[in-house]
Amino acid sequence: YVTNPNQLGIDHYEFENPDDYLASPDIRDFINKHHLDLTYSNEHFNPRYAFGSQRDKDRHYNTPRAWAMQKFLNPEKEYDPKSFFIPWCQKPYRKITVEDVKYVLSLHYQDTPYDPYGPQGDAVSQRQFRPIGINRTSHTALLQMRPHKPSETTGIQWLAYGSMPFGTMVPFWTQVGTTPAYFCQTTDKVDTGNFYWSNRLIAAICDSHFQHHEADLDDYVETTMALGHAMINRVDTALANGESIDFEAENQKISDQIQSETDKLLAKVLDDASNLMTNRFSMSD
Structure with a gap:
């Protein structure tokens, strides 16, 4: 690495x-001309x-x-x-x-x-x-190459949006013409109907009480990445059995699953953070 x-x-x-x-073929001449070799002769x-x-x-x-x-x-x-x-x-x-x-x-x-x-x-x-x-990360991608698999499944792109300590990575098949709306239709308007803004909101909510939310974040990452691996394994098995695969439909399925889990996490951390607000008071109304 x-x-x-x-x-x-x-x-x-x-x-x-x-x-x-x-x-570059002339790199050695350039180094010698400008005396850039700062190492010793041996x-x-x-x-x-x-x-x-x-x-x-x-x-x-x-x-x-x-x-x-x-x-x-x-x-x-x-x-x-x-x-x-x-x-x-x-x-x-x-x-x-x-x-x-x-x-x-x-x-x-x-x-x-x-x-x-x-x-x-x-x-x-x-x-x-x-x-x-860091807080200002907007997008992270991991490109996984699997040369031992059929050409249509050799490449998998794992996507993450927002600040990485608060989000997850989601695998998508790359032999497609469209991407699920939850991942590709991010506008300037804050909207929990897309993955980007949901992650931004989760990060902003969790930041002030990180240790309180840490277990929920860990569970979310473990659950969602397990869903990704399960999807990959399911498609690999189907192809090995001679079945045809609609890769755009598979991408949509994993997108729907991730949206459901992300909505659950957002609701959970929002409820917890609300109970930790500065103006809380122990006596019930």
């Missing part, structure tokens, strides 16, 4: 190995030194995100969140799942003093680093 958070991170290049290392060329950045901003905005992802995918390795020596790519300690990708793209430094929702740290440390799962 590669971690590349808005910062050129490639840290190894071999000029004499064009089959594995792709670059080392491989490091593009990060020549073309990357090592700014104060990177220590708070970029490198901590690489650190957080690798902390999860390679927990046996120890790095500093401000380090400029975090590897660009690593072999994980085990194979990576769709759920792992969802998790790392939702990270907000859980179980560290840097988690803005966590019990550790203080007001300074909890705002020190830019989270991966």
Whole structure:
């Protein structure tokens, strides 16, 4: 896997190995002309030194995100969140799942003093680093390629809208001409009839009482992603049995299921948050 958070991170290049290392044919002349090779003579060329950045901003905005992802995918390795020596790519300690990708793209430094929702740290440390799962994310996609499957089901696109710690990823077949309205008809008007605004509302409601809503969010992600895997398995099995599949209809089915689960979550967190409002009073009317 590669971690590349808005910062050129490639840290190894071999000029004499064009089959594995792709670059412009005149890159070596350009580097020599402008004296950009900052490595010692006995080392491989490091593009990060020549073309990357090592700014104060990177220590708070970029490198901590690489650190957080690798902390999860390679927990046996120890790095500093401000380090400029975090590897660009690593072999994980085990194979990576769709759920792992969802998790790392939702990270907000859980179980560290840097988690803005966590019990550790203080007001300074909890705002020190830019989270991966940030409030301004609008859309996230995971493209899953399955070369061992028939051509019409090789590619699956998992979609997520809104701030990732509060949402889920939904799989869609890509050999289609239309997308369910719940996922494609997002307007400027706030409307719970589409996935985008429902996720935005859930995030805004849960943010102030994250720990109170965390179990509900976890259950939602587990339920909805299980529905996605069940849909994929059902279609794979049907195709293996020689059945024909209407992929747009399958996408609509999963969209309807996700809409139902999202509506349930929105109602639940809204009710809970209403009972946690500042003007609550213990004596009943």
